[in-house]
Amino acid sequence: MKITTAIAKSQGKPLSIEKAELDNPKQNEVLVKVVASGICHTDAAGRDLGMTPYPVALGHEGAGIVEQVGDGVSTVKPGDHVVLSFSYCGHCENCLTGHPANCFHLNELNFGGHNFDGTHRIHDASGNNISTFFGQSSFSTYSVVDENSVTKVSNAVDISLLGPLGCGFQTGAGTVLNYLKPEFGSSIIIFGTGAVGLSALMAAKIVGLDNIIAVDIHENRLKLAKILGATKTINSQQEDINEVISKLTPNGIDYSIDTTGVPSVIKEAVSVLKPSGTCALLGIAGDVTFNIQQDIMGESKHVVGVIEGDAIPQLFIPKLIKYYQKGMFPFDKLISFYNFEDINQAFSDSASGSVIKPIVKLSE
Template sequence: MKITAAVSGRGGDAPMLEQLEQEEPRAGEMRIRLVATGICHTDLHEHPGRHSPQPIVLGHEGAGVVEALGEGVTGFEPGDHVILSGNSCGRCPSCLAGRPTYCDLAMPLCFGGKRLDGSTALCGDEGAVHSHFFGQSSFATHSIVPVRTAVKMDKDLPLEKLGPLGCGVVTGAGGVIEALKVGFGDTIAVFGTGGVGLSAVMAAKLVGAKRIVAVDLSDERLELAHELGATDCFRGDAEDLAAKIRGVTGRGLDFTFNTTNAPAVHTLALDVLAMNGTAGFVAAPLGEWAPQMFAMLAGGRQLRGILGGDANPRTFLPKIADYWRQGLFPFDRMLSFYPFAEIDRAFADAHSGKAIKPVLLMETAE
């Protein structure tokens, strides 16, 4: 069938809208009519061509409606509302343990731009276009997805708001709740208050953290972080920042959660830990960086890498949606909406920081 998709690899600062031919779903796949999809920094980084082949349709925070089922698909039917998250094999030890973000095949399944058999679901005037980015390629009006990528949601929830749950929100909220296991009365500092960082702030408030420190260079974002649950806010360029953060408790924080790739911030996130504290991070340092190993040893401190919040999307995302419905997790406050046809403006606003979490409304495509 003919679809409209935004293709990366054609030049320019943003993907270009094109008419493509899309296959019917194969065994174990479904066709989803996208209602909305969020733009994540991974999309921004992959647009110029970092890990994935090009041309490719990116997008991995999709939300939509099931239209057609491939052979052997069970548990879904046409008309179901779904969020799309990352792809995984379902058979390796990590998948069987409910940690699909650490799937043995995560890289080829999410960044390979094709099925494991080498095929793609999309074709344009100039030949094949890579698909299946994170198992979805949701910068499109329709997507062919492996069944493990989809999470069924209640139909009374607003699909146009749900897409970011599949990556940015689950990374931040899952990082706090599932990976770090922050609990009632604990203390945490969150470095970077974009979509992932603000999700971490909301999750820390949700579990009853006693002090929640937010650090950013944007006063506007720090104000929002305070409104969403941060008890203490500091600009990242403040003098004696480490001492100020440690001074919140007088002994440092139980946890830190770093969403940035700045080596200096990675150092800071370790420096402000209390004894036996844990520094979680979701982005690797950009450039040379080495932790102070003696300080980690002497203080019993840990450095913890986190992908996808350590969460199982099928069980975690419905919980977050229900918390939103109860008014306990207002993630929609960080969303900005754009017609699909204005993806270039959405990309620009994501790059500049004008929008914390841009969301494309696919049904407005021209």
């Protein structure tokens, strides 16, 4: 079938909205009419870093309505509202033990550019293959995805809001609720108050932590962090983080989260921990230099990377929606909507920090 999709043709260039051809779903696949798709930092990385072979149809926070299912699909049917999330094999040790975000084949399935069987579903007008992103390429009017990537959701909630639950919101909230599992009354500091950081912050409020500290350089984001549950906000360009922390919790912080990927910020996120504290790294980062004895081992600190909030999307996303319906996870406060033709402006606004979570509407 003919679709319209946003394609990154070469490294660092703006996306091009073009017509393309989408194959029908195979036995284990689902055809989804994409209503809206969130823009995440990983999409910008896919555009700029060449992590998936060009040309690549981007988008990985899709939400929409099932149009058709393959003969082997049993979890959804036409007409169901669904959120699309990351690809995983479902068969490796980590998938079978409830950690699909640590799938042995995660990088291949999400960034290799092809579907599970190694073939492509999207083609240009000349029949040339276009790479798929995160197994969904949701900046498209329609998408074919493996059944593992589909989570059925309630149709009582506006489907256009829900796409970021498949990645950014899931990553932040899941890191707190699924991975760190902080004790009631403990402390957490979150570096970076974008969509991932604020999702982690809202999850920390659900748990009931005594100190929920948000760090950023954008005052508009820190103001929102306060509204969403931060007990203390720090503008790192105006205040000394260690000085503020020493007054709040003299022994240090129980948990820290870095969403920035900035090496100096990562080191700060580790340094503010109390002995035996845990730092979760969520941002795309490069080299960071530590003195292992002084910075980590000497105080039994834990530094861990967490992918997709260690979530099982089919279980976790519906839970987040229930929290939203109860007013406990108000992620709609983070969202700004854009028309499909304005997708490059949405990327630009996200990069500047003027919006937190842009969502592109592809259909009504």
